[in-house]
Amino acid sequence: MFKKTAIATLLGCTLLAQIMPATAAGNRYVSYLTSWGLPDIDTLTTQLKKSDIDIFMLSFGQWDSEGNIKVSDDMLTVPEYNGYWMPQNYVGWTQLKRANPNKKIVVAFGGQTYEGIWSAISTPAQRDKVAKSLAKLLNTRFPVYQRGLKANEVLNKCLATTWDGKCDYSQYQLAGYTSIDGIDFDFEKAARLTQQENDNLVDLVKRLRALVGKEPLLSLTTYHVGADPENCENSSITESCSYIESERSAHHGEVTQLLKDSKDLFDFFNVMTYDAGKNFKYKVAMQNYANAVGDKSKILVGTTINSQWGPTGNFVESKANNMERAAWQAENGYGGFFAWTLGSSTEQTPFASQVSYLNDMVKLAKETQPVTPVNPVPPVNPVPPVEPEQPEAPLVELAVPDVSAGPRIRYVDYNKGAEVKLFVSEKTLKTASYQVRLNGGYIFSFDKGSAYYSYKSNLGGGVIQLVRGLNAKDGDIITLNVTGRPTISQKIVVKNGARYIADKAIQSVTANNGKVSVTMNAKEFNQPNRYIVYLNGKYLMESCAGKAYNSSLKKQADQVTMSRSWSVKSGDKVEVRRVSHIPGLGSSDFSTIYSHVVK
Secondary structure, eight states: OOOOOOOOOOOOHHHHHHOOOOOOOOOEEEEEEESSSOOOHHHHHHHHHHOOOSEEEEEEEEEOTTOOEEEGGGTTSOOOOOSSOOOHHHHHHHHHHHHOTTSEEEEEEETTTTGGGGGGGOSHHHHHHHHHHHHHHHTOOEEEEESSOOGGGOOSSOSOBOTTSOBOTTSOEEEEEEOOOEEEEEOOOSSOOOHHHHHHHHHHHHHHHHHHTTSSEEEEEEETTTTSOGGGGSTTOOTTOSOOOSSOOSOTTTTHHHHHHHTTTOSEEEEEOOSSOTTOOHHHHHHHHHHHHSOGGGEEEEEESSEEOOTTOOEEOOHHHHHHHHHHHHHTTOOEEEEEEESOOTTOOOHHHHHHHHHHHHHHHHHOOOOOOOOOOOOSSOSOOOOOOOOOOOEEOOOOOOOTTSOEEEEEEOSBOEEEEEEEEHHHHHHOEEEEEETTEEEEEEETTEEESSEEEEEETTEEEEEEEOOOOTTOEEEEEETTSOOEEEEEEOOOOOEEGGGGOEEEEEEETTEEEEEEEHHHHTSSOEEEEEETTEEEEEEETTEEESSEEEEOSSEEEEEEEOOOOTTOEEEEEEESSOTTSOOOOEEEEEEEEOO
């Protein structure tokens, strides 16, 4: 976990005059690259070239009070030349950078293991030494060694020859030089960061900017609750708090002032929206960071493909949830995502699979369009025009559509809320890739067996249903698209206020003799529509797609009755609601379709 808070320490006028503000970030896709857990050099270099990540953070660096720098497993230490063997953690990133000059290599300093470095910048003299060492590192030229070069690709003289004196291109030869592109300050401590520690970091970064200018990338990585209100430490407070477990973090709000003071020093800010459990409100954390920095496009959401800490035990986040974060940040105008990690894997995931996983997240984020808020224009004439009477809308059937020719979508309106449903055959789900879009912007999708940003349920009969809540307005266009093609398989023009046959499903409600019973039309009972019965506003039982929950069931030819034993009295109110999502998931989207007051 990471936390930060700071008030900038003022430097002299000469130093301040040299500082160039960092440019606001665009979309960035970032991953740590560890020195441990790497595959063999051929696999490493091949897979890194396939990666769609555009910023790699070498993990991890440290410094001491004299400015001496060391990076884990000597990732930045130029190795002694050996034609037969070179350390993969050095060769991997240098070959990647030379082959892909547009990709960025950043060194992440700090992290949990090296938290002692923040004590090594306690004085101006120490900060001056460290800043000069970091500037020197950014200006260092690193030799790139590569096997299998051609004669015209070898720089300077041949370094390894065959027995007869000819240049041996099967061995490592000097291919050129490269350099790193930036520094990430992984500002993390087990204890809460102090005001002085935050001030010291701001001062260090100002000194570094004065030495290197605005060109190198500088980023700040901090704990998930770092920008929360400080009073979130009190477990009775939940407003604007991203972490609301009964035992709170000691780090709430520790970097809020630091973010404000350094918003023009850093190019982007990584928020560790993980290691906080399954209930963590990452969207709240991101908004708190955006409020402090004042620019969403510089805030990156954090993800991990490894086991992470949670208050009730360690767990591995689902790919669907990580994909959702990648899409959500793009949809809402944030600056990208960063991931832990390529290399080390708690789940023993092969390196090629790690690369593929993160590539899927990048692809989805790139395909997701930001939603542009539309400000309503007030009418010139405040007197509403008299609308001619409209005929009552026809009843719409909410049944499972025929998906033999391909997937089908439906926009379902509730009195409170709405959702988009996609119906697809099991075969098509496994072999094809489709996206659902709203006015051209990504909503959710499936890709060869995996569903993203939606809830999936099996309706039986070889039909799968994907659902996502969505409130659209009249005139909005929802489309079903073949992924990667301009093909539109289906288009829906939204018109709210539809009337549904499903809302006529309830035939009767009785509540007497210690039992509440609801009788429904059998055909509607078997459709993928969720009905929940409430007694005085509290959940009692429900049905969906031919199944009843928390109740007994009696079936007849054209009707079914679900019942639950419950004490009722005169004046009690029984309500039946048609509700979004599937059983087991909470929902605030519903239409009340039947009410009964006990006599």
